[in-house]
Amino acid sequence: MHPKELQKLLQKIEGTQEEALISRLTLRSMKQARYTVENTGHFGLAADCYCHFTSPIRRYPDLQIHRIIKESLRGRLNEKRIEHYEHILPEVAKHSSEMERRADEAERETIKMKKVQYMEAHVGETFEGVISGVTEWGFFVELPNTVEGLVRVTSLTDDFYQYYEDTYELVGEVTNRRYKLGQKVYVTVEHCDRILRTIDFILADKTEILEVSDENGENS
Template sequence: MVHKAGVKVKKSKEEIRPKEVQKILKELEGQETEPFFSRLILRSMKQAKYTTECTGHFGLAARYYCHFTSPIRRYPDLQIHRIIKENLRGKMTEAKLRHYDEILDEVARQSSAMERRAEEAERETIKMKKAEYMESRIGETFEGIISSVTDWGFYVELPNTVEGLVHVNSLMDDYYIYDSIRHSLTGERKKKRFAVGQKVKVRVSEADAGERTVDFILAE
């Protein structure tokens, strides 16, 4: 996909490395499709979790990493602040070390679980507000980029980040076959193809804030 956007990707049998991801993002800089591909790359990464293990940071290509984001003040940040303060003030006793050894694995597990719940609530709220916004734009035409393809249709992301579905049943010109390897739909007779990263023009056909869905039809 990024190759079609003009980015050269060095193929390797090994797992992709952080510096290679950074290089791809650097080459996409300034391009019209940069925001789309940046979000796509982010979504493709394994979800982070809090842990007592020193596992580094993939995105930053850092071997050693510890969260310390004071303005956000997540609970794990506050926990780290407390530990550092106790160390700096010379108050980290053997008893406190044993205490942290007993509780921190559970603190990390609980924090990861709560973060996933919060992120899911945030995603659903954003989807609802986007659908609500699009309810007043039924019939309007937009240009977007295909963000994902399934056997029931393909999703199109607009420049304003609203994402909607073009259902396969609305593609009346042909019978479309889903290719899970190439992430595409191809017409059986005319061979017209829809693939991730492709630009398309769509019209808003339906939006439902209650269901948190937006539906498109092709406008061309």
């Protein structure tokens, strides 16, 4: 797939209720970026040549490139220095990629922890959200404030729900009720766990109102 096709998709959904969800799923579908000594271009920018040079914050790879450019401008990038960089840069790229993964993971876990702490004050309250992920053990719901929690399939007591991986949805065997990506639901905050950094939701009765509205082609 060419990057421009993704750009067209993102432009098409701009301003819609599904924009945040689809944008995030699109990002998740891409390969994780890594530093390398090979010029593989930049998929997102549709650029054949790309170098990690600078940004509002200075990462170590930025500084490494700065050093090489300075040596070249000052006429010091001789054969010996080139051999030196050819020897060390593969390991520098690998180490930088590993450290960035660790930093990203620490950031994600910290954000999750703060969200759990925030939602502890809202246990028992009901919110409207959008289904952001579906698995065989339940589905995740994202609230407008970006907090995400899990509705466990064991809490869906009105039917036995089967998970269909090809369509990413849970379907009730008797009622044929479906829960799928992008669907609006009302959920009540049931439990928050700081240690596990998880939030549990249960479906609220208002979900039935949303289903009726969707069938009639109306917005709730």
